[in-house]
Amino acid sequence: MPGPDKETDLTERIEAFLFDLNRGGSGAGPLRGSAETARETTALLRRITAQARWSSAGDLMEIIRNEGRRMTAAQPSETTVGNMIRRVLKIIREEYARSRGSSEEADQQESLHKLLTSGGVSDENFRQPFAALKPNVIEAINELLTELEGTTDNIAMQALEHIHSNEVIMTIGRSRTVEAFLKDAARKRKFHVIVAECAPFCQGHEMATSLSKAGIETTVITDAAIFAVMSRVNKVIIGTQTVLANGGLRAVNGTHTLALAAKHHSTPLIVCAPMFKLSPQFPNEEDTFHKFVSPHEVLPFTEGEILSKVNVHCPVFDYVPPELITLFISNIGGHAPSYIYRLMSELYHPEDHEL
Amino acid sequence: MADAGEPEGPERKDDIVKAKQEGKELTKEEKQRLRKEKKQQKKSKEKKDDKPSRDSEKEKKPASAASPAPQTPTQPPAQKAPSAAPAPVPVPASETPSAADKPAKSKAELKAERRARQEAERASKGKKGDVGPQAAPGKPKAPPSELQPVVKRLPEHVQVDNPEVLKKLAKKLERQQTPEYNAATKIPLRSDYGYKVSLFSHLHQYSRKAPLTQQLGIPSTVIHPAIVRLGLQYSQGIVAGSNARSVALLHAFKQVIRDYTTPPNEELSRDLVNRLKPYISFLNQCRPLSASMGNAIKYIKKEISNIPSQCKEEEAKRKLLNCIDCYINEKIVLAAKAIAKYSIEKISDGDVILVYGCSSLVNHILCEAFEKNRKFRVIVVDSRPRLEGREALRRLVQKGINCTYVLISAVSYILPEVSKVFLGAHALLANGYVMSRVGTSQIALVAKAFNVPVLVCCETYKFCERVQTDSFVSNELDDPDDLIVTRTGTTQLEHWQEVPSLGLLNLVYDVTPPDFVDLVITDLGMIPCTSVPVVLRVKNVDQ
Numbered sequence: 001m002p003g004p005d006k007e008t009d010l011t012e013r014i015e016a017f018l019f020d021l022n023r024g025g026s027g028a029g030p031l032r033g034s035a036e037t038a039r040e041t042t043a044l045l046r047r048i049t050a051q052a053r054w055s056s057a058g059d060l061m062e063i064i065r066n067e068g069r070r071m072t073a074a075q076p077s078e079t080t081v082g083n084m085i086r087r088v089l090k091i092i093r094e095e096y097a098r099s100r101g102s103s104e105e106a107d108q109q110e111s112l113h114k115l116l117t118s119g120g121v122s123d124e125n126f127r128q129p130f131a132a133l134k135p136n137v138i139e140a141i142n143e144l145l146t147e148l149e150g151t152t153d154n155i156a157m158q159a160l161e162h163i164h165s166n167e168v169i170m171t172i173g174r175s176r177t178v179e180a181f182l183k184d185a186a187r188k189r190k191f192h193v194i195v196a197e198c199a200p201f202c203q204g205h206e207m208a209t210s211l212s213k214a215g216i217e218t219t220v221i222t223d224a225a226i227f228a229v230m231s232r233v234n235k236v237i238i239g240t241q242t243v244l245a246n247g248g249l250r251a252v253n254g255t256h257t258l259a260l261a262a263k264h265h266s267t268p269l270i271v272c273a274p275m276f277k278l279s280p281q282f283p284n285e286e287d288t289f290h291k292f293v294s295p296h297e298v299l300p301f302t303e304g305e306i307l308s309k310v311n312v313h314c315p316v317f318d319y320v321p322p323e324l325i326t327l328f329i330s331n332i333g334g335h336a337p338s339y340i341y342r343l344m345s346e347l348y349h350p351e352d353h354e355l
Numbered sequence: 356m357a358d359a360g361e362p363e364g365p366e367r368k369d370d371i372v373k374a375k376q377e378g379k380e381l382t383k384e385e386k387q388r389l390r391k392e393k394k395q396q397k398k399s400k401e402k403k404d405d406k407p408s409r410d411s412e413k414e415k416k417p418a419s420a421a422s423p424a425p426q427t428p429t430q431p432p433a434q435k436a437p438s439a440a441p442a443p444v445p446v447p448a449s450e451t452p453s454a455a456d457k458p459a460k461s462k463a464e465l466k467a468e469r470r471a472r473q474e475a476e477r478a479s480k481g482k483k484g485d486v487g488p489q490a491a492p493g494k495p496k497a498p499p500s501e502l503q504p505v506v507k508r509l510p511e512h513v514q515v516d517n518p519e520v521l522k523k524l525a526k527k528l529e530r531q532q533t534p535e536y537n538a539a540t541k542i543p544l545r546s547d548y549g550y551k552v553s554l555f556s557h558l559h560q561y562s563r564k565a566p567l568t569q570q571l572g573i574p575s576t577v578i579h580p581a582i583v584r585l586g587l588q589y590s591q592g593i594v595a596g597s598n599a600r601s602v603a604l605l606h607a608f609k610q611v612i613r614d615y616t617t618p619p620n621e622e623l624s625r626d627l628v629n630r631l632k633p634y635i636s637f638l639n640q641c642r643p644l645s646a647s648m649g650n651a652i653k654y655i656k657k658e659i660s661n662i663p664s665q666c667k668e669e670e671a672k673r674k675l676l677n678c679i680d681c682y683i684n685e686k687i688v689l690a691a692k693a694i695a696k697y698s699i700e701k702i703s704d705g706d707v708i709l710v711y712g713c714s715s716l717v718n719h720i721l722c723e724a725f726e727k728n729r730k731f732r733v734i735v736v737d738s739r740p741r742l743e744g745r746e747a748l749r750r751l752v753q754k755g756i757n758c759t760y761v762l763i764s765a766v767s768y769i770l771p772e773v774s775k776v777f778l779g780a781h782a783l784l785a786n787g788y789v790m791s792r793v794g795t796s797q798i799a800l801v802a803k804a805f806n807v808p809v810l811v812c813c814e815t816y817k818f819c820e821r822v823q824t825d826s827f828v829s830n831e832l833d834d835p836d837d838l839i840v841t842r843t844g845t846t847q848l849e850h851w852q853e854v855p856s857l858g859l860l861n862l863v864y865d866v867t868p869p870d871f872v873d874l875v876i877t878d879l880g881m882i883p884c885t886s887v888p889v890v891l892r893v894k895n896v897d898q
Binding site: 197199202205206208209212213216217218219220221222223224225226228229231253254256257260261264290297298299303309310311312313314315318 | 552554738745748749758760762763767768792793796797800804825826827838841842846851856857858859860862
């Protein structure tokens, strides 16, 4: 019987995905990049839409929300999972609204005008079944997948607008987006890159070897030398793990120091972040903002006697406030940090901010 | 300076006798002026031929004393005499061919050359610190021309990208040998290692695997063994930290003074200073001297040259050893006690203090405060590749202080908990900048952003006259291979030398601007960062 088989197949896949998420976040850098996670999440959601049993939009949204809660609980720091779930929920709402015939505009976010004039919450309960809903939703998710595949290239295409010749660019740690960005610019321009190695995992080393193999003049510096060399840097270009709702960043540790040093020298700080990293969280909302990994990375067990008498911390992320950021470059273009809230309202529905 | 060079028998010997007799009647000023002339001649000699000829010029000193005013006509004949004299003096045989070359140029040509050189020197001194072909950056003494010595010579170790400077250094190292030993045992020149980042091409970059002592012959008769050991300890990082390096240097000099005997016909005050010069060059090659070591050396040289000439050798040596002990005691040990006393007033109960790396002074302060029963806890921040913070951590934990340990990239996570930041310094510059271990300026920057007070602890003997605004012009580049090693072994940068466009940068120092520092605690009291030149002036007036 195709029904139960499909069910078990689906649950197996979900379990496998959760397991991967759980394992992937144990420090030493992500075993998979954020783009991959986003793609896998979206593919899994498409499968759920196709194979799970649901009759109306509300049911589907309920299923997706449940699965989503489990996925985000498996790895809270991997925010792309939650972001994709919210995107898909928004897609479902839109398709439902289109099927019902009401224009999309009516279903938009609350504007101040609408709050005053509409008078009361709309009683959408999404219970009306539509036959065409399933293929529409799946088609929209496919569009989302193609958009995800092209993000890195879209960002890299903008490189030449931002990098001129003979520049000294500074970056920290390893970001695939920034790597593609710089390699694309290096095809036409000659510039110099300084990479801060970002202890304790030293992901900067991989970034440096990859960039130097592409023919870019690269220098590796220690984290302690960031302020010392900043006076000679023209631009700072970094990637990030998450872009928060206020325009701030949750990035790899050491980024806040880098941002402060750039501000002190009035050097522009450019963040290359695709849209799927935009998350509706605020920095102080949850106490899971910081993630810690084993202190063994910082003070190894070979240090012996002092280890038991000392507290050792190894945080993975840093918060960077939006005042220190000059520009966000995403797959849909460049934005100032003060515009992030608007982009977010186009991507996610406010009721989905809490899964 | 046209020397005939060929000995012509008894006439020459009469000249020598006459010259020596005349030499004894000279006054001190004339001797000084003649020494200056000799230096000028030495410079022009260097330009003509590369053979060192210090010994023959020493002989020239009494000989050329005959007539102070009309220098040029009398000098050539007077110099013919000593150049004939090299036979009885144990000078290397290479000198005689150089003397024979001289008659090729006539006196008039030499006069014109010398005048042109003096003009060029004057012009080059007009541009501050500019190194013309005639200036000798390696020499620590003031220029022998008529100009005021306001313009400081650029030290050699920040001019690595100038090949002429390197050539001069090589020659200087060759020349620095005591007269009794032959030219084969000279101080080797250490060569740079690896690809240097272009922004720092003016600095040396040595490899720890190739210490200078490997190039020294055995037995190395030029350099005292205590100094060789010290140089090796510096270059391998066994003795590190500005206080430790200064104290080790002074102890080594004490040993040198103990083993020193004045050669006949020499004064202790002058010969000992000359004996120390090759040692200092050697140590500089092993690892560039720190500001504290520079001040200590200046002090010793001053003490040595102030020894009266009628003082007996034993007494003089005792006096010098005593001076050195006093210096260490006053400037380092007692200063640390005074600074600890002032700092304890600034530490209150319940404080969370952040320290960076391993500063002997800051560790001392924290241990003293803990003994005086202040309740505080310490956060030790550390950075790769030196990881000196672990040493500080061990010392503090042994005392029983409650400690936390993080890496420097986590400092913006931990700073909201911190109430004060205590930093040590390598040197305090005259424009108020603090030169310290790389990463200090970063900590001060982040502390300022979180409004946490930053206190720098520094003894006054580390204050120096230099000014600097960024960390590029004068710094030290450590072995770049240190960056490759991580906790899990070597990273993928292991073969960085093979990749042409990849460079590793391992800086040692950086400068912190004075607006990040709230207070400097010295043995003279608590001063703001910008009062450093005032302290320097007061110290100079005292001396």
